[in-house]
Amino acid sequence: MKKNWMAALAGPFLPDAGMLFARLTGALLVLHVHGLPKLLHFSDELAHIDDPLHLGRAVTLYCALFAEILCPLLVAAGLLTRLACLPLLFLLGVSMLLVHPDWSIADGQFGWLLIIVFGTIAISGAGRYSLDARLRLRA
Numbered sequence: 001m002k003k004n005w006m007a008a009l010a011g012p013f014l015p016d017a018g019m020l021f022a023r024l025t026g027a028l029l030v031l032h033v034h035g036l037p038k039l040l041h042f043s044d045e046l047a048h049i050d051d052p053l054h055l056g057r058a059v060t061l062y063c064a065l066f067a068e069i070l071c072p073l074l075v076a077a078g079l080l081t082r083l084a085c086l087p088l089l090f091l092l093g094v095s096m097l098l099v100h101p102d103w104s105i106a107d108g109q110f111g112w113l114l115i116i117v118f119g120t121i122a123i124s125g126a127g128r129y130s131l132d133a134r135l136r137l138r139a
Contacts, residue, residue, distance in 0.1 A: 019127030023081070026117040027072035029089065035068030052098035067091040075121065078130020085122035089115060 009107065038045045051060045067087040076083035096103070096111045105112065126132045 014122075016128035020078075020129040022117055023075050023078060023120055023126060023130070024083060026114065026121065027076035030043055030068055030072045030114065035065065037070060038065055039069060050099045064091060075118070075126075076107075078126035078132050079135075081126035081130060081132050082122050085118045088118045089122065092118070094120065 021088050042061070046057055046061050049057050049061050049064070049077075053060065055063070068091070071084040071087050072082050075088070092111055092115045095110055096115070100108060
């Protein structure tokens with residue numbers, strides 16, 4: 001009797017639904033907070049973007065747009081998910097370690113949490129509710 005009560009309280013184990021939630025919310029957050037504002041205000045961003053790898057501001061901005069627009073769309077769809085997480089993780093790592101090295105953990109918590117979200121997705125994969133899973137079933 002006690003075991004059934006605890007199992008009912010714990011609920012079903014739904015890792016694929018959890019991965020879908022992480023993919024969608026993480027991707028939409030990056031798109032909304034970073035990607036779309038950069039795209040919509042391209043000229044302003046070009047004048048102010050940091051260039052920590054000395055690639056030139058334009059190249060740096062195009063790389064950021066790739067990582068903050070195309071990659072989140074792929075992650076949300078669950079297409080090439082693990083691969084799409086890598087540019088995001090690289091961009092976040094550069095941002096946290098090179099652009100904002102003076103930030104405390106509290107100051108950079110948004111960036112560190114995004115690293116945790118996309119790192120988890122990169123390690124775990126997209127889950128069953130993804131285009132990756134659908135394509136794998138047909139192959």
